[in-house]
Amino acid sequence: MDISVVIPCFNAGNYLLEALESVSRQTFLPKEIIVIDDGSTDDSIKKAKSSYPSVIFYHQSNKGPGSARNLGALNSKSEALCFLDADDLFEKTKLEIQSKALKESPESLIFGHVSQFLSPECEPSSIKTPNKQAGIHAGTLLLKRDLFLKIGLFPTNVQIGEFLSWYLKAKEQGVKIVMLPEVLMRRRIHKNNLSLREACHRSQFAKILLSQKLNKTK
Numbered sequence: 001m002d003i004s005v006v007i008p009c010f011n012a013g014n015y016l017l018e019a020l021e022s023v024s025r026q027t028f029l030p031k032e033i034i035v036i037d038d039g040s041t042d043d044s045i046k047k048a049k050s051s052y053p054s055v056i057f058y059h060q061s062n063k064g065p066g067s068a069r070n071l072g073a074l075n076s077k078s079e080a081l082c083f084l085d086a087d088d089l090f091e092k093t094k095l096e097i098q099s100k101a102l103k104e105s106p107e108s109l110i111f112g113h114v115s116q117f118l119s120p121e122c123e124p125s126s127i128k129t130p131n132k133q134a135g136i137h138a139g140t141l142l143l144k145r146d147l148f149l150k151i152g153l154f155p156t157n158v159q160i161g162e163f164l165s166w167y168l169k170a171k172e173q174g175v176k177i178v179m180l181p182e183v184l185m186r187r188r189i190h191k192n193n194l195s196l197r198e199a200c201h202r203s204q205f206a207k208i209l210l211s212q213k214l215n216k217t218k
Helices: 015-024 044-051 065-075 094-104 145-151 162-172 196-217
Strands: 003-009 032-038 056-060 080-083 108-118 133-135 142-144 176-189
Touching: 003 015, 003 044, 003 065, 003 094, 015 032, 015 044, 032 044, 032 065, 044 056, 056 065, 065 080, 065 145, 065 162, 080 094, 080 145, 094 108, 094 142, 094 176, 133 176, 142 145, 145 162
Parallel strands: 003 032, 003 080, 032 056, 108 176
Antiparallel strands: 080 142, 108 133, 108 142
């Protein structure tokens, strides 16, 4: 099974290089790695191009992660799709484990568990990082490209919570969800995303749930 990995990037600095390294070290290598430069103004894309010349790069003005993932998915050439945020990491057996599960359940969304880790700039005593938790997250997902297109593109009218909105849409369509027990992704906690992954995420979550309820009453 061919797999495309799509990585949206906005000013990710050296994190992008670490993300790419985690993909390049997979025990089951993807057919292609696609990085979407979402209007970065730092040197993250320049460094990545120099270190990983086989990676495919696309560029757009800053439109958010949903739009960036959509661009990568629409330009992908593989049978299956997965996503990775530029500041997170794949465990080395992620694609191998999930590709086997997808072959057994090809019309499903295949997820796995997540562990979190702190970047050096964060104070360990200030943040709790569970060792393992179920990951309903773009970075733990593997699915058929055709199924992704059938469910529909990620929403582009929100900056946070676009994946949750897409996931709820998939569930409404009756798509089967498979949660694997293995930890497949390491999620980085750092200063630039900490507030987003706490207060802002809760706010966006409430807005998405309200939108879903309003749509059901129409």
